[in-house]
Amino acid sequence: MPTAERIDGKAKAAEIAESIRKDVAVLKNERGITPGLAVVIVGHDPASQVYVRNKKRTAESCGFHSVLHELDADTRQDEVLDLIAELNNDPAVHGILVQLPLPKHLDEQLVTQSIVPHKDVDGFHFENIGRLTAGDIDNAFVPCTPAGCMLMIEDQLGRDLSGLNAVIVGRSNIVGKPMAALLLAANATVTICHSRTKELPQVARHADILVAAVGRPEMIRGDWVKPGAVVIDVGINRIEVVTDGEKRHRLTGDVAYEEAANVAAAITPVPGGVGPMTIAMLMANTLKSASS
Numbered sequence: 001m002p003t004a005e006r007i008d009g010k011a012k013a014a015e016i017a018e019s020i021r022k023d024v025a026v027l028k029n030e031r032g033i034t035p036g037l038a039v040v041i042v043g044h045d046p047a048s049q050v051y052v053r054n055k056k057r058t059a060e061s062c063g064f065h066s067v068l069h070e071l072d073a074d075t076r077q078d079e080v081l082d083l084i085a086e087l088n089n090d091p092a093v094h095g096i097l098v099q100l101p102l103p104k105h106l107d108e109q110l111v112t113q114s115i116v117p118h119k120d121v122d123g124f125h126f127e128n129i130g131r132l133t134a135g136d137i138d139n140a141f142v143p144c145t146p147a148g149c150m151l152m153i154e155d156q157l158g159r160d161l162s163g164l165n166a167v168i169v170g171r172s173n174i175v176g177k178p179m180a181a182l183l184l185a186a187n188a189t190v191t192i193c194h195s196r197t198k199e200l201p202q203v204a205r206h207a208d209i210l211v212a213a214v215g216r217p218e219m220i221r222g223d224w225v226k227p228g229a230v231v232i233d234v235g236i237n238r239i240e241v242v243t244d245g246e247k248r249h250r251l252t253g254d255v256a257y258e259e260a261a262n263v264a265a266a267i268t269p270v271p272g273g274v275g276p277m278t279i280a281m282l283m284a285n286t287l288k289s290a291s292s
């Protein structure tokens, strides 16, 4: 029987959505503002389609004006940029998000940087990254996945992480790097690990807070985890399993859950951990944009 607390991201995300719903009602009544979110998806990646539909559904349930732009996989770059320019100038839209990954012929950086920073609710624009890195967090949009992870860490350990070692496995622009900036701002001592890090299990074992964002199913084993650590699993990997001779797909994280849960104090599951929090934080960022 695992001893760690299971951090319920789904329940926490539902609480956040409920609180946003109330704030939206006030914003509408007092200032006549309805938060507007525009989501752009290019192509037909099945997982991305699930995520954008969840975003649209959650936005509607929060009382937002929500628009989904579904573009064909062969849409030209100038057509994507034209749509973003239109959304940048639309006063009913407070938040714009382009679902990643984009098809290979599109320049992800050019596209994400074309969103005006004050509507960049994904927090990918260099202006928002700069503010976050400089510690000007209140005036930045923080990328949704690390923002969600941080709320779950704060629930476990409080807002001041002085004296605690945080180890992040993964150095992506979307998760690893912004996660490091947030943990540093909360006074944690932060190490970022990646594929070239030597003795990774040993480094991980020093972590009071271990964030796994590497994209490799169950890479982090129980004996990599320090007893009593808080483990945040960002990985969402779809693996094939064979049950009774039948092939099925199962979602799993970057952490071997059962093993780690026997050692950690608290751990996020996959599914039902970080994923739902990502969508909740997108709603929070859109409300912040509409309110400012």
Ligand SMILES: Nc1nc2c(c(=O)[nH]1)N[C@@H](CN(C=O)c1ccc(C(=O)N[C@@H](CCC(=O)O)C(=O)O)cc1)CN2
Pocket (backbone or CB within 6 Å): 047, 050, 051, 097, 098, 099, 100, 101, 122, 144, 145, 236, 251, 270, 271, 272, 273, 274, 275, 276, 277, 278, 279
């Ligand atoms: N523009 C962006 N693109 C991508 C982001 C992002 O933050 N902005 N993050 C990921 C995908 N993502 C959000 O877009 C995302 C992934 C997973 C979930 C989620 O709720 N997962 C569920 C499981 C759902 C399933 O069955 O697959 C869970 O973990 O419980 C939400 C959002 C990459 N692209």
